[in-house]
Structures are given as C-alpha cells and as structure tokens.
Amino acid sequence: MESFWNQSTRPRMVLAPMADVTDAAYRRLIAQVGKPDVMWTEFVSADGLYHTREIQRLPDAENPLMRDLAYTDGERPIVAQFFGSKPEMIAYAAGPAVTLGFDGVDINMGCPDRSIEKQGAGAALIKDPVRAAELIAAAKDGALRAGRPLPVSVKTRIGYNKEILDEWIPVLLAARPAAITVHLRTRKEMSLVPAHWELMRRVVALRDAAGQDTLVLGNGDVRDLEDAKRKAVETGADGIMLGRAIFGNPWLFTGRTHDDTSPAERLAALITLARYFEELTPPKHFQILKKHIKAFVSDFNGAAELRAALMATTRATELAARVVEYEARTHTATRR
Ligand SMILES: Cc1cc2nc3c(=O)[nH]c(=O)nc-3n(C[C@H](O)[C@H](O)[C@H](O)COP(=O)(O)O)c2cc1C
Structure with a gap:
C-alpha cells in the first residue's frame, strides 16, 4: 500500500522508540529543533489498552496508556508502537491508532524485558514465527476494520540466542510489513556487545531476494548523523534508526553532535x-x-x-x- 514510507527519500533517518525518553515532551522538542524522517511512540501494551478501555471502562482522558499515545502534528509522520502476543489484542490496538490519526502501527518484536517476554511478546516472538506473522496480519485487519488502512512495521533483533536472519527475516517478509527495523543484536546479547552492522547487508539481500518493497532499517550504536549516513551507504539499508544518540542532543538529526552544542x-x-x-x-x-x-x-x-x-x-x-x-x-x- 502507498504510505509515508514510500514517499520519503532514502535513506530515512528515524528516531528510535525509547520508553520514558522519547515521550511526547521530548518528541515535541526534537520536532522543533531537528526533526527526523519518522518518529515512534514509546511502546504501549495492546492488552493493556483493551483492558483499560473495554473492561475497566476508563475514560480516554484518564487513561495513562492513551496518554502515552498523545502526540502533536509537528511530529508526523509518527508511528504508534504496540507490544502484545494475541492477534485479537493487536487488532484491537490498531483501532485507537486509526482514530488518533497515527501514520502507521509498529509491533515490538525485540524487547528483552522479562515482564514483556512472559506475555509471549517483544523478543519472545522471535521464537514464535507463526504468531509473529499473525500479529502483522491482525494489525492490518484491525486498522482496516477501524476505517483506514495503516502501514504496519516491525522492530526486531537478529535472533534470540543466536543470529537466525535467514529464517526470521523471510517469515516477517512473507507477512508483507511496510518496514522492518533490525536492532543488530540477538536477544541474548541485550545491548552488551557492539551491534553487528556487518549483518545489515544480509538483511537487505534477503529483502531483495524476496522481491518486495518492504523497507529495511538498521539500528544499534549509531553515534551521529554522519555515522548513520555512512552506515546507510555501506550496507544499502533504506534507513537508519538512532536511539541513545538523542540523549542530551535534540539537534541530532540536523547533523550536530554533542560537542557542537x-x-x-x-x-x-x-x-x-x-x-x-x-x-x-x-x-x-x-x-x-x-x-x-x-x-x-x-x-x-x-x-x-x-x-x-x-x-x-x-x-x-x-x-x-x-x-x-x-x-x-x-x-x-x-x-x-
Ligand atoms: C531507555 C530505553 C528505552 C527503550 N524503549 C524501547 C521501546 O519502547 N520500544 C522499542 O522497540 N525499543 C526500545 N528501546 C530500544 C531502542 O529503540 C533501540 O533499539 C536501542 O536503544 C538500540 O539503538 P541505539 O544504540 O541507537 O540506542 C529502548 C532503549 C532504551 C535505551
């Protein structure tokens, strides 16, 4: 489907979702002083959204999860990120994403947090490829049912205990997401070793072999915009996602480094x-x-x-x- 993903120029330089860091306040500041090509919300529990809205019947204005989905127009294009492992819950969460006017939905398949993995969500989905594909389909269906098709993307890692790109990326591609962001480490590696940028070319090759227009973005340890541009050229990635480099430097996407401020x-x-x-x-x-x-x-x-x-x-x-x-x-x- 045609979406902001196909309209932006390559390579896309995007801001990583970071819980309690890239919230609405910091994103507003970043959008004002140095806007990236795409922003993500912090991750939000799909099950939690269902529970608070449909069971507890919390008014949206009082619902902390709905507040985590607040954004301002200056941040567009902005993608709502959800975590969960039940297709019906992910489909449900796509509803508010549509009504709140988001430009896309992203499913977290990389978070190593134990409380999230216990639910079968985050990085646990790397061990459950059938489920992962179902979630992508469910997000698409949920958005359509809510009245507007939305591009669905995935953020994941190169494997769980070991690198399994050759198995994992084709499973995701078969579900035809608009974009896949790969944090170039395994779940087991957490953030303890340098990101394996040498593997990004393989992700690009797997996408090319599938003959699809899914975009592939690389993530992990990118220091600044210059580093990101170099990595995009070296790997052929369609985009680069920067996370921690935004700490203390909202001007990151203008090319300024911490030392320039x-x-x-x-x-x-x-x-x-x-x-x-x-x-x-x-x-x-x-x-x-x-x-x-x-x-x-x-x-x-x-x-x-x-x-x-x-x-x-x-x-x-x-x-x-x-x-x-x-x-x-x-x-x-x-x-x-
Ligand atoms: C404080 C913090 C919070 C994070 N929260 C999320 C999140 O909500 N969703 C997600 O997909 N990744 C999350 N991540 C992972 C980042 O998006 C990114 O993949 C990781 O930091 C590696 O990129 P970097 O080296 O550029 O920071 C978080 C990382 C940090 C440091």
Whole structure:
C-alpha cells in the first residue's frame, strides 16, 4: 500500500522508540529543533489498552496508556508502537491508532524485558514465527476494520540466542510489513556487545531476494548523523534508526553532535523540555526527567554540582530557577 514510507527519500533517518525518553515532551522538542524522517511512540501494551478501555471502562482522558499515545502534528509522520502476543489484542490496538490519526502501527518484536517476554511478546516472538506473522496480519485487519488502512512495521533483533536472519527475516517478509527495523543484536546479547552492522547487508539481500518493497532499517550504536549516513551507504539499508544518540542532543538529526552544542544551549533546551513535560505528560513523575538531566548537564565546569541541584527539583519553574542561579554565578550566557 502507498504510505509515508514510500514517499520519503532514502535513506530515512528515524528516531528510535525509547520508553520514558522519547515521550511526547521530548518528541515535541526534537520536532522543533531537528526533526527526523519518522518518529515512534514509546511502546504501549495492546492488552493493556483493551483492558483499560473495554473492561475497566476508563475514560480516554484518564487513561495513562492513551496518554502515552498523545502526540502533536509537528511530529508526523509518527508511528504508534504496540507490544502484545494475541492477534485479537493487536487488532484491537490498531483501532485507537486509526482514530488518533497515527501514520502507521509498529509491533515490538525485540524487547528483552522479562515482564514483556512472559506475555509471549517483544523478543519472545522471535521464537514464535507463526504468531509473529499473525500479529502483522491482525494489525492490518484491525486498522482496516477501524476505517483506514495503516502501514504496519516491525522492530526486531537478529535472533534470540543466536543470529537466525535467514529464517526470521523471510517469515516477517512473507507477512508483507511496510518496514522492518533490525536492532543488530540477538536477544541474548541485550545491548552488551557492539551491534553487528556487518549483518545489515544480509538483511537487505534477503529483502531483495524476496522481491518486495518492504523497507529495511538498521539500528544499534549509531553515534551521529554522519555515522548513520555512512552506515546507510555501506550496507544499502533504506534507513537508519538512532536511539541513545538523542540523549542530551535534540539537534541530532540536523547533523550536530554533542560537542557542537554549548552548555548554555543545552540548559535552555532542558528548561523547554521540563516545561513540555509538565504540560504534556501529567501525572508522570518529574523523576523521569532525570535521565535527561544527566545527559543535558554534562561536560562543563560545575556540571556535577548543577546536576545534583536539578535532580532535587520537582517542577519546571524550580528547575529553571536553579539554572538561572547557576548562570548568574558562572556568567554563562544562555539563549532562552
Ligand atoms: C531507555 C530505553 C528505552 C527503550 N524503549 C524501547 C521501546 O519502547 N520500544 C522499542 O522497540 N525499543 C526500545 N528501546 C530500544 C531502542 O529503540 C533501540 O533499539 C536501542 O536503544 C538500540 O539503538 P541505539 O544504540 O541507537 O540506542 C529502548 C532503549 C532504551 C535505551
């Protein structure tokens, strides 16, 4: 089917889904200062959506899972990512994805979290290829039934205990997803070894051999945009997904690296992020910002001390006040 996936230019540079990092607040900031070609929501439980909406009958406005699916138009194209192992639940979740206006649905088949694998979801699906294919079909059906076909993509790994690309990728391709993102490590490897970029060419070859227009994207350890462009050329991938490189650097997709940004710019961006966080993600705890504080407030004189002060804040106004005090002390000029 024709979708934003076929319309964008190659190679696509996309932002990885990262729970409690690439939430609506950080995505808004990123979209404003350096937009990637595609964004993903954090992953959301398909079973959880069904349970909270249909059994508990929680109003959507009070449903934390529906809030995890909030986004603003500036983030488009944006894909809703779900995890689950029951086709009927994945089909159900495609419904809200349609009504909320998402551009696509992605199914998580790579998460190593034990609580998710226990449900047969995430990376556990690599061991259950029949089920994996059913889930792709279910997502497509669910979207159609909800009134609008949506491109369905998959994010996965190269295998469970060992690399099994030659078996696994053809199973996924046979279900005709719009795109497959491959985190180039096995489940067993978690994130403990360097990503196996030498395998990406094989993923491309498997897709080419299948004669399909499914796009294949590589993921894992990409440092910056230049590194991503080089990897796209070397491997022939249709796109590259960047995750942790966005920590402390919302300008990543403009080509700027952490070293190209000044402490003052980073502090100003952190204040904006804290404000968006308060506005967009209630009632999530301010604690979640800690990962960002760590990443934004680093590599300058007095960073450790300022970081400790900011970690103790509980409101955006308080965080901004601590930054202003720091700047007054150090005479750092901050753009705001
Ligand atoms: C804090 C954190 C949260 C993550 N959450 C998700 C998620 O919700 N869905 C998903 O598919 N992958 C998730 N991942 C995996 C990333 O999308 C990505 O595959 C991984 O970080 C490797 O890419 P990188 O080296 O560019 O970070 C998460 C990773 C991190 C570090």
